[in-house]
Amino acid sequence: MLRKSTDIRQEEIKRAVLTIIHRDGLKNISTKNLAKEVGISEGTIFRHFQSKNDIMMGIIDDVSQGLIEELKKITLLDKPADKRLFDLLCKTVTYLVENKGITILLFSEASYDNDTVMLKKLNYIFNSQKQLAGKIISDGIAAGIWDKTISIEDVTTLYMGIPITLNIEMILNGEKFQYKNFCNRMYNLMLKILMKT
Amino acid sequence: MLRKSTDIRQEEIKRAVLTIIHRDGLKNISTKNLAKEVGISEGTIFRHFQSKNDIMMGIIDDVSQGLIEELKKITLLDKPADKRLFDLLCKTVTYLVENKGITILLFSEASYDNDTVMLKKLNYIFNSQKQLAGKIISDGIAAGIWDKTISIEDVTTLYMGIPITLNIEMILNGEKFQYKNFCNRMYNLMLKILMKT
DNA sequence: TACATTTGCAAGCAAATACTTACTTATGTT
DNA sequence: AACATAAGTAAGTATTTGCTTGCAAATGTA
Numbered sequence A, B: 001m002l003r004k005s006t007d008i009r010q011e012e013i014k015r016a017v018l019t020i021i022h023r024d025g026l027k028n029i030s031t032k033n034l035a036k037e038v039g040i041s042e043g044t045i046f047r048h049f050q051s052k053n054d055i056m057m058g059i060i061d062d063v064s065q066g067l068i069e070e071l072k073k074i075t076l077l078d079k080p081a082d083k084r085l086f087d088l089l090c091k092t093v094t095y096l097v098e099n100k101g102i103t104i105l106l107f108s109e110a111s112y113d114n115d116t117v118m119l120k121k122l123n124y125i126f127n128s129q130k131q132l133a134g135k136i137i138s139d140g141i142a143a144g145i146w147d148k149t150i151s152i153e154d155v156t157t158l159y160m161g162i163p164i165t166l167n168i169e170m171i172l173n174g175e176k177f178q179y180k181n182f183c184n185r186m187y188n189l190m191l192k193i194l195m196k197t
Numbered sequence C: 001t002a003c004a005t006t007t008g009c010a011a012g013c014a015a016a017t018a019c020t021t022a023c024t025t026a027t028g029t030t
Numbered sequence D: 001a002a003c004a005t006a007a008g009t010a011a012g013t014a015t016t017t018g019c020t021t022g023c024a025a026a027t028g029t030a
Helices: A006-024 A031-038 A042-048 A052-076 A081-098 A102-112 A116-142 A152-176 A182-194 B006-024 B031-038 B042-048 B052-076 B081-098 B102-112 B116-142 B152-176 B182-194
Strands: none
Touching (some): A006 A052, A006 A102, A031 A042, A052 A081, A081 A102, A081 A182, A102 A116, A102 A152, A102 B102, A102 B152, A116 B152, A152 A182, A152 B102, A152 B152, A182 B182, B006 B042, B006 B052, B006 B102, B031 B042, B052 B081, B052 B116, B081 B102, B081 B152, B102 B116, B116 B152, B152 B182
């Protein structure tokens, strides 16, 4: 009987959630299937997590501490705004491609039970991204490289559509979808919006 | 005992699905809750639908025959491309606001069980919108009002982010979210992308 | 009025759900 | 070697799930 620490098992279980969502769909993330995927018994899952909801919360916290913290660093770097916006977008796209299933989870959890704690966490993830993009755009305008007449709120709303569309395409078109150059292509469109007229 | 025809009951049941999703979350669309919302017994639901899955399929078919057919009409109207693009976007936004819960349903069904029939229906809904927008943009370029160097595929990908972001905002910000002028604001951003340089 | 059809419901079904219990076994420490 | 602790399991729990059954009553039609 191979034994592993709670730290390691927690990571394995969280990873299994994303694997199952991406491969088999949301319907199949039962604790029974989760256990099977990891190769442990169902009871062991509850040795390492208090509840199934705690697993989901854990994954969402990972996104906050992983992706969002990375994006903050990019935003605060001492680089021109256009470079930072490009990096911000590409980092997000890369993260979503490498963690397939995460947007489905975020979206479904957001819609699952109108749970306020969950909604706050998801609001943070969504609005952080939006605000960081807004910060960079604001910097670019201040630096004189972008159009000062545009509405930052509107541009960031449109910006937030990019990662979400990416996920819809990933679900619907599966392996066929081309993420190569995806961030470059979307970045160029954003540039045209920000461009001075 | 008040009795209604299957036609009417089917509409009531489908409407109840969207109401519950929007008000209480995805978790609560059990046949028991559905029956309670409509004011009938659980058994009666299965008098009017063969299965719960058939209810979902019915709603998705409604979107195809309702929204998508409307959008097709707009696309084929004899109007300038810019007017049609505006109408297309506004019709979509209006539909989503009036049918709150529908995007959650579409998205969750798409991710629920990797069911090919369902995925085909959803692919049709997604790609139809994308193609109709592409058709209008292509017309606008042919008419000489828009930039012929842009990638229609890229612009329509970005375009598809708009209705989806709208929904995320509706879920996360609830009643606070301002849909007023939403389509105008997004339309103006699209125009800037399409603009000749 | 007679009768077939449609719509309704209460009660029940097997299967699945998240989670618990009682107990075993491996592992690190003294 | 002795022991405490952490990690594991099989077999349960109560509850919920989508769906069925048998029968009653409303409705349309002759």
